[in-house]
Amino acid sequence: MTNTKTVLSVVASFAASAMLIPSIRSQIHSYVCSNLHGLSHHFSSQITFVIEEFYFQELFMAVDTYLGTKLIASVGHLKASKQEGEKKLAITMDKDEETCDVFDDIEQAEAIKEENEIRKINMLQGLTWTSSTEFHHPMTFSTIAMDAELKQAVLDDLNTFMNSKEYYKRIGKAWKRTYLIHGPPGTGKSSLIAAIANHLNYNIYQVDLSYFQKGDDIRDLLLHYITRSVLVIKDIDSPIKPGYQETEAEPRIEAQKQAQLLKVLRLIDGLWLPRGNELIIIFTTNHRERIAPELLIPGRIDMQIPMSYCTISTFNELVYMYYSVIFCKPPKEIEQLLEKVKVTPAEVVEELTRSSDILIS
Numbered sequence: 201m202t203n204t205k206t207v208l209s210v211v212a213s214f215a216a217s218a219m220l221i222p223s224i225r226s227q228i229h230s231y232v233c234s235n236l237h238g239l240s241h242h243f244s245s246q247i248t249f250v251i252e253e254f255y256f257q258e259l260f261m262a263v264d265t266y267l268g269t270k271l272i273a274s275v276g277h278l279k280a281s282k283q284e285g286e287k288k289l290a291i292t293m294d295k296d297e298e299t300c301d302v303f304d305d306i307e308q309a310e311a312i313k314e315e316n317e318i319r320k321i322n323m324l325q326g327l328t329w330t331s332s333t334e335f336h337h338p339m340t341f342s343t344i345a346m347d348a349e350l351k352q353a354v355l356d357d358l359n360t361f362m363n364s365k366e367y368y369k370r371i372g373k374a375w376k377r378t379y380l381i382h383g384p385p386g387t388g389k390s391s392l393i394a395a396i397a398n399h400l401n402y403n404i405y406q407v408d409l410s411y412f413q414k415g416d417d418i419r420d421l422l423l424h425y426i427t428r429s430v431l432v433i434k435d436i437d438s439p440i441k442p443g444y445q446e447t448e449a450e451p452r453i454e455a456q457k458q459a460q461l462l463k464v465l466r467l468i469d470g471l472w473l474p475r476g477n478e479l480i481i482i483f484t485t486n487h488r489e490r491i492a493p494e495l496l497i498p499g500r501i502d503m504q505i506p507m508s509y510c511t512i513s514t515f516n517e518l519v520y521m522y523y524s525v526i527f528c529k530p531p532k533e534i535e536q537l538l539e540k541v542k543v544t545p546a547e548v549v550e551e552l553t554r555s556s557d558i559l560i561s
């Protein structure tokens with residue numbers, strides 16, 4: 201083994217090997233397949249794969265990452281390193297160390313790496329992505345108050361999406377899902393986006409169409425940078441540029457924005473997503489009724505998610521979250537008030553926070 205940088209003994213049953221094989225890049229795949237059959241006649245049910253870093257870098261790194269999570273006592277020397285963009289130290293075996301483990305699935309290594317990655321919010325301003333601070337929004341599906349059935353439907357849809365890589369490949373569709381989240385300000389549209397990104401462990405890329413000039417081409421910016429991300433295109437109906445004073449020029453800006461939106465939609469519809477990009481695309485609007493009908497054609501939006509004013513059940517949910525109190529029988533007057541007056545969850549949250557401050561102080 202003197203020429204081998206690191207030797208990894210992967211002791212596996214043939215069943216486990218069979219799981220490993222489909223994940224290996226094609227040249228390794230065909231090599232192993234063509235030899236495995238012959239090998240099986242000569243050896244016991246245990247085989248040793250030596251993965252040379254120089255030739256099979258991707259596979260080597262995946263196995264190395266995986267084994268780094270198994271701090272096995274027999275390994276004398278471990279190597280600690282930290283890459284830019286990763287949260288934790290990566291612990292890997294030092295040169296010429298050996299260890300023994302059953303390696304069921306190369307995808308486990310990818311999952312470990314993804315879990316370790318720092319997530320970011322990126323904003324497209326002008327024609328550059330501004331990668332801002334780390335994404336730490338605490339909202340999750342447990343802390344967002346919304347219609348219970350709808351919440352479950354969104355969760356089910358996301359879980360199906362995550363587990364459907366092979367399905368999308370088989371039917372020849374880009375691995376993406378498109379949602380339209382609509383509702384009045386303060387009903388939790390941004391909160392739901394944060395909950396989705398947290399659930400999937402994705403980065404967020406946010407595009408504000410008001411920033412673009414006529415002729416700007418954002419195809420490349422969308423094409424080459426984004427994968428395992430939530431691409432958010434906010435306020436798709438709003439004609440007003442940030443800081444813009446309303447004048448007669450407004451319709452022109454509206455037209456420009458609509459033209460940009462149509463460009464983005466055609467990109468999203470079309471053949472553009474390369475390398476099996478894994479993408480959730482979310483459009484938001486406060487005014488669904490104002491959206492151009494082209495946007496809502498079948499196949500373009502996979503799911504519409506209405507966020508609404510507080511109902512008695514969302515109110516109860518919020519009270520439970522903030523005070524850990526469950527109403528067996530919610531006060532009648534609150535129920536009646538919520539039917540008469542439109543109150544957003546944001547307004548209720550503000551009140552609850554204020555009252556809990558009083559309780560704490």
Ligand SMILES: Nc1ncnc2c1ncn2[C@@H]1O[C@H](COP(=O)(O)OP(=O)(O)OP(=O)(O)O)[C@@H](O)[C@H]1O
Nearest residue numbers: 343344345384385386387388389390391545546549
């Ligand atoms: N459904 C909800 N569940 C829990 N908290 C909520 C909900 N809706 C709003 N909030 C609270 O109100 C704040 C503001 O809500 P959020 O920004 O998500 O609303 P929005 O619909 O995106 O508003 P806008 O249209 O103005 O962007 C959130 O940070 C959160 O604390």
